[in-house]
Amino acid sequence: MTTLTPRRVSGPARLRRGALYAALIVVALTIILPLVWIVITSFKTDTDVISNPYSILPNPFSVDAYGTLASGQQPIFRWLLNSLVAATLQTVIVLVTASMGAYALARLEFKGKKFIFGLIIGTLLVPPVIFLIPNYLIVQNLGWLDTLWAVSVPGAAGAFGIFFLRQFFVGLPTEIEEAARIDGAGDIRIFLQIVLPLAKPALSTLAILTFLGNWNDFLWPIYVLLSPENLTLQPGLSQLQGAYSTHFSIVMAGAVIASVPVLVLFSLAQKQIVESVASSGVKG
Amino acid sequence: MTSLAPLPPTAVATPIPAPRRASAGGSGTRRRTWTAYAFLAPFLVLFATFVVGPAVFGVWISVTDWSPYKTEQSFIGLQNYIDLVTPGSVFFGDFWQSLGATGIFTVASVPFLLVIPLGVALLLNQKIAGGTVFRAIFFAPFVLGVAVIGVIWKYMLDTQSGMINHLLGLIGLPSDIPWTVDVPWAWVSLVGVTVWWTLGFNAVILLAGLKGINTDLYEAAALDGAGAIRKFWNVTLPGLRPVMLFVSTTTILASANMFGQSYLLTKGGPANQTRTAIMYISDQGLSQNNMAAAAAMSYVLFAFLAIISVINFRLQRDKP
Numbered sequence: 001m002t003t004l005t006p007r008r009v010s011g012p013a014r015l016r017r018g019a020l021y022a023a024l025i026v027v028a029l030t031i032i033l034p035l036v037w038i039v040i041t042s043f044k045t046d047t048d049v050i051s052n053p054y055s056i057l058p059n060p061f062s063v064d065a066y067g068t069l070a071s072g073q074q075p076i077f078r079w080l081l082n083s084l085v086a087a088t089l090q091t092v093i094v095l096v097t098a099s100m101g102a103y104a105l106a107r108l109e110f111k112g113k114k115f116i117f118g119l120i121i122g123t124l125l126v127p128p129v130i131f132l133i134p135n136y137l138i139v140q141n142l143g144w145l146d147t148l149w150a151v152s153v154p155g156a157a158g159a160f161g162i163f164f165l166r167q168f169f170v171g172l173p174t175e176i177e178e179a180a181r182i183d184g185a186g187d188i189r190i191f192l193q194i195v196l197p198l199a200k201p202a203l204s205t206l207a208i209l210t211f212l213g214n215w216n217d218f219l220w221p222i223y224v225l226l227s228p229e230n231l232t233l234q235p236g237l238s239q240l241q242g243a244y245s246t247h248f249s250i251v252m253a254g255a256v257i258a259s260v261p262v263l264v265l266f267s268l269a270q271k272q273i274v275e276s277v278a279s280s281g282v283k284g
Numbered sequence: 285m286t287s288l289a290p291l292p293p294t295a296v297a298t299p300i301p302a303p304r305r306a307s308a309g310g311s312g313t314r315r316r317t318w319t320a321y322a323f324l325a326p327f328l329v330l331f332a333t334f335v336v337g338p339a340v341f342g343v344w345i346s347v348t349d350w351s352p353y354k355t356e357q358s359f360i361g362l363q364n365y366i367d368l369v370t371p372g373s374v375f376f377g378d379f380w381q382s383l384g385a386t387g388i389f390t391v392a393s394v395p396f397l398l399v400i401p402l403g404v405a406l407l408l409n410q411k412i413a414g415g416t417v418f419r420a421i422f423f424a425p426f427v428l429g430v431a432v433i434g435v436i437w438k439y440m441l442d443t444q445s446g447m448i449n450h451l452l453g454l455i456g457l458p459s460d461i462p463w464t465v466d467v468p469w470a471w472v473s474l475v476g477v478t479v480w481w482t483l484g485f486n487a488v489i490l491l492a493g494l495k496g497i498n499t500d501l502y503e504a505a506a507l508d509g510a511g512a513i514r515k516f517w518n519v520t521l522p523g524l525r526p527v528m529l530f531v532s533t534t535t536i537l538a539s540a541n542m543f544g545q546s547y548l549l550t551k552g553g554p555a556n557q558t559r560t561a562i563m564y565i566s567d568q569g570l571s572q573n574n575m576a577a578a579a580a581m582s583y584v585l586f587a588f589l590a591i592i593s594v595i596n597f598r599l600q601r602d603k604p
Binding site for chain 2: 154212
């Protein structure tokens with residue numbers, strides 16, 4: 001084992017690179033092929049799915065499944081819009097409230113600061129299941145059951161956003177701020193015109209993580225959204241699966257409709273999305 | 285764009301001549317406190333209403349006989365908790381079965397959810413063409429959301445018409461595996477689908493960790509004659525420790541909170557064997573209207589998760 005073999009760069013190195021790419025391609029195909037299969041199935045007819053479940057080409061090529069969905073028994077485009085609205089609303093609320101609060105925690109001295117920061121840290125790792133029952137009752141009392149408020153606002157109250165931004169704000173240099181203060185700038189101006197522009201990377205990371213989290217949320221919307229037209233995409237698809245359990249092409253068309261907008265968004269902003277997630281671990 | 289907007293009068297921090305007071309909380313300090321709370325107010329309103337309030341409210345619910353059918357609740361002390369540990373009580377069997385299911389899934393999934401993404405991250409960390417493209421492909425399933433993943437794999441894993449059984453048949457393996465309707469296959473499916481869904485998520489975090497390791501350490505190891513495997517054990521893994529602590533903690537918690545995969549793929553079956561604790565608690569609390577018992581269960585689950593988190597933290601931090 002310890003004998004040294006003379007190094008030949010070309011042969012083994014090329015083999016190694018080949019194995020590396022082979023491994024990467026295998027993993028990539030494992031991800032891509034099921035998605036391709038879903039698209040193929042969505043263009044089949046019901047009878048084709050049953051009689052030729054494994055045929056690679058739809059015969060006949062059919063958009064019936066999409067037609068059924070568009071006819072609106074299961075308002076999937078409405079769910080898409082609802083998800084978009086809920087995720088955007090939650091993201092805006094988080095960005096505004098967390099950045100303001102984080103500024104106070106990072107830059108101002110005040111009574112009760114330690115207590116509030118302690119409370120925020122204390123709730124960071126509390127699992128969401130703790131809030132399930134009481135928040136349901138609170139949302140019910142607010143009259144928010146079956147509205148998009150229920151899936152936007154309570155989830156915006158978490159401690160992660162303010163904690164994440166506070167850590168970032170603390171690390172920002174204070175020289176510009178001090179100069180501005182000497183020039184007579186107040187906290188609102190310093191916050192809006194100095195701190196927020198400097199914090200753009202952290203803000204966009206938080207926006208992406210919040211949006212994705214809301215988009216993926218499943219348990220909570222199942223219970224607080226009730227009417228078919230008020231559902232978001234995740235509980236909606238689950239309902240679609242229940243309604244058309246034996247019509248695979250329709251359910252797969254639903255999966256395609258649900259996937260295309262996010263995949264388009266993702267491909268446009270993939271670098272930033274991936275890097276936002278990546279940085280969550282290094283900073284955390 | 286750079287012009288300064290007119291300042292609201294309250295924002296000006298210039299000292300206002302005020303009567304001096306000897307006390308520590310002079311007007312200056314108080315004004316800063318006011319400003320700070322003005323900045324914090326929107327967050328604190330939400331935080332109090334939907335985080336701190338419910339955490340306390342939940343404890344109260346768990347010590348009452350809360351029910352949506354009653355107008356008044358009475359305090360019953362720890363009875364709900366005592367019931368949970370009393371064999372033969374209404375919830376005992378099902379609750380502990382669901383905790384067991386959560387435990388099985390966590391133990392079965394976490395190693396794969398750490399090792400496979402680590403492998404993928406190591407591949408991506410090589411000098412390769414198209415690295416960003418591969419990274420984006422691996423990450424893509426995560427953005428689709430659990431319901432899309434659920435309906436896709438429910439079809440792929442269908443016993444009769446699923447592609448997976450068909451492919452197994454093509455290479456001469458059994459083609460009638462009950463992937464979502466019988467154990468242990470259901471567990472294999474739940475773990476496999478979770479890996480497929482989230483491997484890119486953990487991989488990109490681990491990749492960032494790998495890129496953060498000082499390359500001098502690798503060069504020093506190479507000078508000492510270390511091969512690829514020794515470099516991995518002696519440089520890569522120790523260098524990854526802080527990131528690994530983060531990833532393992534979030535992965536353990538995510539697995540222990542698993543809900544959607546079981547809900548969509550197995551509906552908790554067969555015979556509730558894959559019904560996780562979260563699934564049982566939400567069903568009891570919000571569908572069966574046993575809110576008080578469900579609140580108590582959620583605190584028991586919380587206690588378990590806290591213990592596991594502390595153990596994980598200790599183990600990883602204290603490694604030599």
